Amino acid sequence: MSFDFTALYEFHGHRCPMSTMGARLGLAAMAALGVTKADQFKVEGLFHTKNCALDGIQFTTGCTLGNGNLAYAEEGRAAFTLNRRDGRGGVVVTVSGAALERLSGFKEFKARLMEERDISGLARAMEIDAEINRGFDALVDWVQSADEGGLVTVTAA
Numbered sequence: 001m002s003f004d005f006t007a008l009y010e011f012h013g014h015r016c017p018m019s020t021m022g023a024r025l026g027l028a029a030m031a032a033l034g035v036t037k038a039d040q041f042k043v044e045g046l047f048h049t050k051n052c053a054l055d056g057i058q059f060t061t062g063c064t065l066g067n068g069n070l071a072y073a074e075e076g077r078a079a080f081t082l083n084r085r086d087g088r089g090g091v092v093v094t095v096s097g098a099a100l101e102r103l104s105g106f107k108e109f110k111a112r113l114m115e116e117r118d119i120s121g122l123a124r125a126m127e128i129d130a131e132i133n134r135g136f137d138a139l140v141d142w143v144q145s146a147d148e149g150g151l152v153t154v155t156a157a
């Protein structure tokens with residue numbers, strides 16, 4: 001993965017798993033459709049839920065709310081559809097079950113540690129913060145670098 005995520009996090013305002021996932025969704029969709037960001041007005045996107053991933057999608061594809069070629073639907077589905085405006089095809093890129101498990105696994109890990117943190121002294125609380133930060137960083141690193149096949153599935157729209 002040669003994409004430089006630094007500018008994305010500057011745009012998004014923070015480094016997080018879902019903005020990273022949005023970039024992976026956008027890049028995978030463009031690759032599957034054979035387009036680049038320069039083709040932004042030849043395509044239109046639909047994200048099937050609403051979260052930080054929207055910014056990764058906007059940043060990579062140029063399909064943005066401002067450009068009027070991106071919509072989202074609060075369907076609770078971690079999937080991105082990218083269609084050619086001339087009707088000549090489209091793709092749906094869906095976050096894999098394994099990736100969703102890993103994302104929710106981190107949330108559970110963090111929730112467990114936060115419960116412990118509430119009843120811990122300062123020294124343990126600081127250890128817990130460090131553990132959570134390490135887990136978070138590892139998750140972002142994984143979303144950045146995981147093989148596309150393990151992260152998403154790509155199907156025709």
Ligand SMILES: [Zn+2]
Pocket residue numbers: 012014015016017018019052
């Ligand atoms: Zn975020």
